[in-house]
Amino acid sequence: MFILYGRVPVCINRDVDNEHSCSNCNSNGVNVAVYRSYYHVFFLPVFPAGVKSAEITCPNCRESKWFKGQAALYEKATRTPLYFYSGVLILAGIMLLFFIHIIFGI
Template identity: 40%
Template structure:
Protein backbone atom coordinates (compact mmCIF):
# COMPACT_ATOMS: atom_id res chain seq x y z
CA UNK A 1 0.00 0.00 0.00
CA UNK A 2 1.33 3.43 -0.94
CA UNK A 3 0.79 6.34 1.45
CA UNK A 4 0.53 9.73 -0.20
CA UNK A 5 1.14 12.83 1.94
CA UNK A 6 -0.17 16.14 0.65
CA UNK A 7 -1.85 19.26 1.95
CA UNK A 8 -1.54 22.99 2.51
CA UNK A 9 1.08 24.77 4.54
CA UNK A 10 2.06 28.34 5.23
CA UNK A 11 5.61 29.59 4.65
CA UNK A 12 7.15 32.82 5.90
CA UNK A 13 8.60 34.44 2.79
CA UNK A 14 9.77 37.76 4.23
CA UNK A 15 10.64 39.30 7.59
CA UNK A 16 11.37 43.01 7.93
CA UNK A 17 11.78 45.51 10.75
CA UNK A 18 10.45 48.92 9.88
CA UNK A 19 9.77 52.25 11.56
CA UNK A 20 6.14 53.03 12.04
CA UNK A 21 4.61 56.43 12.62
CA UNK A 22 2.46 55.18 15.50
CA UNK A 23 3.90 54.17 18.83
CA UNK A 24 3.06 50.90 20.53
CA UNK A 25 0.44 51.49 23.22
CA UNK A 26 2.19 48.97 25.52
CA UNK A 27 5.92 49.73 25.27
CA UNK A 28 5.92 53.07 23.36
CA UNK A 29 8.33 51.72 20.68
CA UNK A 30 8.15 52.91 17.05
CA UNK A 31 9.73 49.76 15.52
CA UNK A 32 7.59 47.00 14.10
CA UNK A 33 8.28 43.54 12.73
CA UNK A 34 6.50 42.66 9.50
CA UNK A 35 6.24 39.02 8.40
CA UNK A 36 4.75 38.03 5.05
CA UNK A 37 3.36 34.51 4.56
CA UNK A 38 2.33 32.53 1.49
CA UNK A 39 0.15 29.41 1.53
CA UNK A 40 1.27 26.55 -0.73
CA UNK A 41 0.25 23.04 -1.69
CA UNK A 42 2.81 20.37 -0.77
CA UNK A 43 3.37 16.76 -1.74
CA UNK A 44 5.46 14.81 0.78
CA UNK A 45 6.14 18.18 2.47
CA UNK A 46 7.90 19.49 -0.64
CA UNK A 47 6.23 22.63 -2.03
CA UNK A 48 4.31 22.05 -5.26
CA UNK A 49 2.93 25.53 -5.99
CA UNK A 50 1.65 28.57 -4.07
CA UNK A 51 -2.08 29.16 -3.68
CA UNK A 52 -4.15 32.09 -2.47
CA UNK A 53 -2.92 35.53 -1.61
CA UNK A 54 -0.04 36.58 0.60
CA UNK A 55 -0.76 37.55 4.21
CA UNK A 56 1.18 40.08 6.27
CA UNK A 57 1.43 40.10 10.02
CA UNK A 58 2.62 43.15 11.96
CA UNK A 59 3.86 43.03 15.55
CA UNK A 60 5.79 45.38 17.79
CA UNK A 61 9.51 44.60 17.51
CA UNK A 62 10.02 45.14 21.24
CA UNK A 63 7.03 43.64 23.07
CA UNK A 64 5.61 41.46 20.25
CA UNK A 65 2.06 42.83 20.58
CA UNK A 66 0.01 42.58 17.35
CA UNK A 67 -0.65 45.69 15.24
CA UNK A 68 -3.19 46.27 12.51
CA UNK A 69 -2.43 48.65 9.67
CA UNK A 70 -4.03 47.81 6.31
CA UNK A 71 -1.87 50.24 4.34
CA UNK A 72 1.44 48.79 5.54
CA UNK A 73 0.19 45.20 5.30
CA UNK A 74 -0.92 45.66 1.69
CA UNK A 75 2.33 47.47 0.84
CA UNK A 76 4.44 44.53 2.08
CA UNK A 77 2.15 41.92 0.53
CA UNK A 78 2.37 43.64 -2.87
CA UNK A 79 6.13 44.22 -2.77
CA UNK A 80 7.08 40.70 -1.67
CA UNK A 81 7.75 38.22 -4.46
CA UNK A 82 6.87 34.57 -4.07
CA UNK A 83 10.18 32.67 -3.81
CA UNK A 84 11.05 30.08 -6.43
CA UNK A 85 11.36 27.25 -3.86
CA UNK A 86 7.56 27.25 -3.50
CA UNK A 87 7.57 25.82 -7.05
CA UNK A 88 9.96 22.96 -6.16
CA UNK A 89 7.82 20.10 -7.49
CA UNK A 90 7.11 22.06 -10.64
CA UNK A 91 10.89 22.16 -11.17
CA UNK A 92 11.52 18.58 -10.06
CA UNK A 93 8.91 16.92 -12.29
CA UNK A 94 10.60 17.87 -15.61
CA UNK A 95 14.00 16.93 -14.16
CA UNK A 96 12.63 13.58 -13.00
CA UNK A 97 11.04 12.89 -16.40
CA UNK A 98 14.28 13.88 -18.12
CA UNK A 99 16.27 11.57 -15.85
CA UNK A 100 13.93 8.67 -16.58
CA UNK A 101 14.18 9.34 -20.33
CA UNK A 102 17.98 9.47 -20.08
CA UNK A 103 18.15 6.18 -18.14
CA UNK A 104 15.79 4.48 -20.61
CA UNK A 105 17.89 5.68 -23.55
CA UNK A 106 21.10 4.46 -21.87
CA UNK A 107 19.44 1.05 -21.29
CA UNK A 108 18.36 0.88 -24.91
CA UNK A 109 21.86 1.88 -26.06
CA UNK A 110 23.46 -0.85 -23.94
CA UNK A 111 20.96 -3.39 -25.27
CA UNK A 112 21.82 -2.41 -28.86
CA UNK A 113 25.57 -2.62 -28.14
CA UNK A 114 25.28 -5.97 -26.35
CA UNK A 115 23.10 -7.37 -29.14
CA UNK A 116 25.62 -6.30 -31.80
CA UNK A 117 28.53 -7.94 -29.94
CA UNK A 118 27.23 -10.80 -27.77
CA UNK A 119 29.49 -12.36 -25.13
CA UNK A 120 29.30 -15.47 -23.02
CA UNK A 121 27.49 -14.55 -19.80
CA UNK A 122 25.12 -11.98 -21.35
CA UNK A 123 21.67 -12.23 -19.82
CA UNK A 124 18.72 -11.83 -22.19
CA UNK A 125 15.35 -10.86 -20.72
CA UNK A 126 12.75 -12.29 -23.07
CA UNK A 127 9.00 -12.53 -23.25
CA UNK A 128 6.75 -15.23 -24.58
CA UNK A 129 3.21 -14.09 -25.40
CA UNK A 130 1.10 -17.18 -25.32
CA UNK A 131 -2.14 -18.55 -23.86
CA UNK A 132 -3.55 -15.03 -23.40
CA UNK A 133 -0.78 -13.83 -21.06
CA UNK A 134 2.83 -12.73 -21.39
CA UNK A 135 5.51 -14.72 -19.61
CA UNK A 136 8.93 -13.16 -18.99
CA UNK A 137 12.06 -15.26 -18.55
CA UNK A 138 15.84 -14.89 -18.57
CA UNK A 139 18.29 -16.77 -20.74
CA UNK A 140 22.06 -16.66 -20.36
CA UNK A 141 24.55 -17.12 -23.20
CA UNK A 142 26.70 -20.18 -22.50
CA UNK A 143 28.59 -20.44 -25.81
CA UNK A 144 29.01 -18.63 -29.12
CA UNK A 145 30.14 -20.46 -32.27
CA UNK A 146 30.17 -18.74 -35.63
CA UNK A 147 26.55 -17.74 -36.33
CA UNK A 148 24.92 -19.73 -33.52
CA UNK A 149 24.44 -18.73 -29.91
CA UNK A 150 23.76 -21.25 -27.14
CA UNK A 151 21.47 -20.21 -24.25
CA UNK A 152 20.42 -21.73 -20.93
CA UNK A 153 17.29 -20.76 -18.97
CA UNK A 154 18.11 -18.92 -15.73
CA UNK A 155 14.91 -19.56 -13.75
CA UNK A 156 15.09 -21.98 -10.82
CA UNK A 157 11.89 -23.68 -12.03
CA UNK A 158 13.74 -24.73 -15.19
CA UNK A 159 16.79 -26.27 -13.52
CA UNK A 160 16.96 -29.15 -15.99
CA UNK A 161 19.95 -27.49 -17.76
CA UNK A 162 18.33 -27.65 -21.19
CA UNK A 163 20.20 -25.47 -23.64
CA UNK A 164 18.72 -23.70 -26.65
CA UNK A 165 20.60 -22.77 -29.80
CA UNK A 166 19.57 -19.76 -31.88
CA UNK A 167 21.03 -18.46 -35.10
CA UNK A 168 21.93 -14.77 -35.23
CA UNK A 169 19.24 -13.98 -37.82
CA UNK A 170 16.60 -15.70 -35.61
CA UNK A 171 17.67 -13.49 -32.69
CA UNK A 172 17.37 -10.41 -34.95
CA UNK A 173 13.80 -11.41 -35.80
CA UNK A 174 13.04 -11.92 -32.10
CA UNK A 175 14.51 -8.50 -31.27
CA UNK A 176 12.61 -6.78 -34.08
CA UNK A 177 9.33 -8.37 -32.97
CA UNK A 178 9.90 -7.24 -29.36
CA UNK A 179 10.47 -10.66 -27.82
CA UNK A 180 13.91 -9.63 -26.53
CA UNK A 181 13.17 -7.01 -23.87
CA UNK A 182 16.61 -6.21 -22.50
CA UNK A 183 20.19 -7.50 -22.44
CA UNK A 184 22.43 -7.18 -19.38
CA UNK A 185 26.14 -7.88 -19.22
CA UNK A 186 27.82 -9.18 -16.11
Protein backbone atom coordinates (compact mmCIF):
# COMPACT_ATOMS: atom_id res chain seq x y z
CA MET A 1 0.00 0.00 0.00
CA PHE A 2 1.29 3.44 -0.92
CA ILE A 3 0.67 6.10 1.76
CA LEU A 4 1.92 9.64 1.29
CA TYR A 5 2.75 11.37 4.56
CA GLY A 6 5.23 13.88 5.88
CA ARG A 7 5.90 17.26 7.41
CA VAL A 8 5.71 20.49 5.40
CA PRO A 9 6.77 24.02 6.47
CA VAL A 10 4.39 26.77 5.26
CA CYS A 11 4.46 30.56 5.45
CA ILE A 12 1.34 31.55 7.40
CA ASN A 13 1.86 35.33 7.50
CA ARG A 14 3.84 37.98 5.63
CA ASP A 15 4.17 41.59 6.71
CA VAL A 16 6.31 44.69 6.18
CA ASP A 17 7.67 46.40 9.30
CA ASN A 18 8.36 50.06 8.49
CA GLU A 19 9.50 50.92 12.03
CA HIS A 20 12.92 49.29 11.60
CA SER A 21 15.64 49.94 9.05
CA CYS A 22 18.42 47.72 7.73
CA SER A 23 21.77 48.20 9.45
CA ASN A 24 23.61 47.02 6.34
CA CYS A 25 22.12 49.24 3.58
CA ASN A 26 20.03 51.72 5.65
CA SER A 27 16.90 50.79 3.69
CA ASN A 28 13.67 51.69 5.50
CA GLY A 29 11.41 48.74 6.32
CA VAL A 30 12.01 45.02 6.67
CA ASN A 31 10.00 42.00 5.49
CA VAL A 32 8.68 39.62 8.13
CA ALA A 33 7.54 36.06 7.34
CA VAL A 34 6.13 33.66 9.95
CA TYR A 35 6.42 29.91 9.29
CA ARG A 36 4.78 26.83 10.81
CA SER A 37 5.05 23.16 9.90
CA TYR A 38 2.23 20.63 9.71
CA TYR A 39 1.92 16.89 9.30
CA HIS A 40 -0.06 15.63 6.34
CA VAL A 41 -1.44 12.33 5.03
CA PHE A 42 -2.21 12.18 1.30
CA PHE A 43 -1.46 15.94 1.24
CA LEU A 44 -4.33 16.62 3.68
CA PRO A 45 -3.13 18.62 6.72
CA VAL A 46 -3.73 16.65 9.91
CA PHE A 47 -2.31 18.85 12.68
CA PRO A 48 0.38 21.51 13.25
CA ALA A 49 3.87 20.45 14.25
CA GLY A 50 6.63 22.28 16.06
CA VAL A 51 6.66 25.95 16.91
CA LYS A 52 6.19 29.06 14.82
CA SER A 53 9.31 30.80 13.59
CA ALA A 54 9.72 34.29 12.16
CA GLU A 55 12.23 35.35 9.54
CA ILE A 56 13.07 39.06 9.21
CA THR A 57 14.90 40.11 6.03
CA CYS A 58 15.81 43.33 4.28
CA PRO A 59 13.95 43.71 0.94
CA ASN A 60 16.88 45.62 -0.58
CA CYS A 61 20.01 43.59 0.31
CA ARG A 62 18.23 40.32 1.32
CA GLU A 63 20.24 40.08 4.54
CA SER A 64 18.55 38.31 7.45
CA LYS A 65 18.01 40.55 10.44
CA TRP A 66 17.31 39.92 14.08
CA PHE A 67 15.54 42.60 16.08
CA LYS A 68 15.43 41.68 19.75
CA GLY A 69 11.90 40.66 20.65
CA GLN A 70 10.38 41.68 17.30
CA ALA A 71 10.35 38.14 15.89
CA ALA A 72 8.74 36.83 19.08
CA LEU A 73 6.00 39.46 18.82
CA TYR A 74 5.13 38.42 15.27
CA GLU A 75 5.17 34.73 16.21
CA LYS A 76 2.81 35.37 19.11
CA ALA A 77 0.45 37.60 17.10
CA THR A 78 0.11 35.18 14.18
CA ARG A 79 -2.62 32.57 14.56
CA THR A 80 -2.34 29.08 13.12
CA PRO A 81 -4.79 28.73 10.20
CA LEU A 82 -7.82 26.49 10.68
CA TYR A 83 -6.98 24.38 7.63
CA PHE A 84 -4.00 22.94 9.55
CA TYR A 85 -6.61 20.94 11.50
CA SER A 86 -8.68 19.82 8.48
CA GLY A 87 -7.67 16.15 8.78
CA VAL A 88 -8.77 16.05 12.41
CA LEU A 89 -12.04 17.85 11.58
CA ILE A 90 -12.84 15.43 8.74
CA LEU A 91 -12.10 12.43 10.97
CA ALA A 92 -14.29 13.86 13.76
CA GLY A 93 -17.12 14.44 11.26
CA ILE A 94 -16.92 10.87 9.98
CA MET A 95 -16.95 9.52 13.55
CA LEU A 96 -19.96 11.71 14.41
CA LEU A 97 -21.86 10.44 11.38
CA PHE A 98 -20.95 6.86 12.30
CA PHE A 99 -22.24 7.26 15.87
CA ILE A 100 -25.43 8.95 14.67
CA HIS A 101 -25.97 6.05 12.27
CA ILE A 102 -25.46 3.46 15.05
CA ILE A 103 -27.52 5.25 17.71
CA PHE A 104 -30.45 6.46 15.61
CA GLY A 105 -30.31 3.93 12.77
CA ILE A 106 -30.48 6.65 10.14
